[in-house]
Amino acid sequence: MFKFLKEKIKSWAEKITREKTKPEEFPEKTEKEKEIGRKEGEKPRKKIIVPAPEKSEEEETKSFFERVREKISKVKISDKEFDVYGEELKTLLLENNVAFPVAEKIISELKGKIVNQEFLKKEVEEQIKDSLKDIIEDILIEPFDLVEKIKEKNEKEKNPYVILFCGINGSGKTTTVAKVAENLKSRGVSAILAAADTFRAASIEQLKFHGDKIGVNVISHEYGSDPASVGFDAIKYAKKNSIECVLIDTAGRMHTAKNLLREMEKIVRVCAPDLKIFIGESITGNDAVEQAGSFNSAIGIDAIILTKADIDEKGGTSLSVGYVVKKPILYLGTGQNYGEIEAFDKKKFVERLGL
Ligand SMILES: Nc1nc2c(ncn2[C@@H]2O[C@H](COP(=O)(O)OP(=O)(O)OP(=O)(O)O)[C@@H](O)[C@H]2O)c(=O)[nH]1
Numbered sequence: 316m317f318k319f320l321k322e323k324i325k326s327w328a329e330k331i332t333r334e335k336t337k338p339e340e341f342p343e344k345t346e347k348e349k350e351i352g353r354k355e356g357e358k359p360r361k362k363i364i365v366p367a368p369e370k371s372e373e374e375e376t377k378s379f380f381e382r383v384r385e386k387i388s389k390v391k392i393s394d395k396e397f398d399v400y401g402e403e404l405k406t407l408l409l410e411n412n413v414a415f416p417v418a419e420k421i422i423s424e425l426k427g428k429i430v431n432q433e434f435l436k437k438e439v440e441e442q443i444k445d446s447l448k449d450i451i452e453d454i455l456i457e458p459f460d461l462v463e464k465i466k467e468k469n470e471k472e473k474n475p476y477v478i479l480f481c482g483i484n485g486s487g488k489t490t491t492v493a494k495v496a497e498n499l500k501s502r503g504v505s506a507i508l509a510a511a512d513t514f515r516a517a518s519i520e521q522l523k524f525h526g527d528k529i530g531v532n533v534i535s536h537e538y539g540s541d542p543a544s545v546g547f548d549a550i551k552y553a554k555k556n557s558i559e560c561v562l563i564d565t566a567g568r569m570h571t572a573k574n575l576l577r578e579m580e581k582i583v584r585v586c587a588p589d590l591k592i593f594i595g596e597s598i599t600g601n602d603a604v605e606q607a608g609s610f611n612s613a614i615g616i617d618a619i620i621l622t623k624a625d626i627d628e629k630g631g632t633s634l635s636v637g638y639v640v641k642k643p644i645l646y647l648g649t650g651q652n653y654g655e656i657e658a659f660d661k662k663k664f665v666e667r668l669g670l
């Protein structure tokens with residue numbers, strides 16, 4: 316993820332320390348001067364060989380300090396200098412699917428943290444990395460534990476916890492519903508699935524196939540029936556049978572299709588879900604950010620799951636989508652099998668960036 320970020324920071328640190336070490340008042344020797352060992356026009360000096368005097372202990376110590384002085388001496392990064400690195404960083408972030416406002420925020424915060432601060436030369440690289448790490452950890456929203464939320468509601472209201480999954484066509488909703496249900500089951504939470512995608516051909520069979528595989532019941536109606544009533548019936552069934560969590564799968568819909576978003580509003584009104592999860596593909600960058608924004612305006616999403624993280628080499632979607640809609644990423648989908656879902660972890664994310 317964030318290809319070349321580590322390498323970039325290393326090269327900046329090298330430039331920053333090198334440029335500050337170069338003594339401006341001593342211009343570089345020309346090739347000829349290097350060859351003859353003196354300035355052009357200067358008379359050659361006689362070589363006088365003086366035997367090296369014995370060094371006292373004090374002098375040894377002094378030269379040792381001289382040697383380390385280079386390493387521990389300090390540098391400051393100027394405003395002008397930072398602007399060059401800032402531009403490079405912006406390009407790198409945008410190339411890695413980071414949304415524009417997020418890239419701008421990272422750069423302005425990094426500027427605030429490192430410009431005109433004194434750093435030890437040997438620590439420049441680490442300082443830049445640490446600053447970026449703090450900024451990125453701050454941007455990411457801390458996810459909550461789903462099982463805790465479910466148990467909380469079950470205990471307080473003696474009612475099932477209802478989760479609605481939404482997103483555009485093919486983003487991975489149905490697969491994720493099955494993954495989450497299997498994950499809940501493995502953690503001792505009973506679940507039921509609602510086949511509220513009554514629109515796409517074979518969608519009900521697809522969910523039933525998953526339900527059979529993971530051993531979780533599926534409530535379904537006919538194709539073409541009202542998706543809100545499928546969700547409603549599933550909740551009724553869960554209440555009657557003391558099932559702790561209802562997961563409602565919905566039909567994929569473009570975030571720009573107003574009528575389909577209105578249908579989504581109806582499902583929300585009828586089913587009153589405790590959690591509305593937007594499912595986006597991590598490979599799509601700005602598109603996922605835009606989709607999350609539209610679904611959020613239409614129904615007010617509470618959390619995000621990004622699928623296909625296993626085929627995402629960039630990583631910028633994770634950083635941008637939560638920040639733009641101010642909602643946490645709960646899980647990353649990391650493959651096509653049920654077990655291939657992992658709880659989103661901020662620390663792990665920055666580690667993967669090499670920070
Ligand atoms: N590699 C990978 N593939 C995934 C992941 N999640 C889902 N898929 C695949 O993406 C494709 C679409 O998944 P679905 O779950 O059917 O997507 P959907 O959003 O329900 O699709 P519609 O109902 O048609 O809108 C399938 O081939 C899944 O196997 C993931 O985390 N990684």
Ligand SMILES: [Mg+2]
Nearest residue numbers: 488489512518
């Ligand atoms: Mg589906």
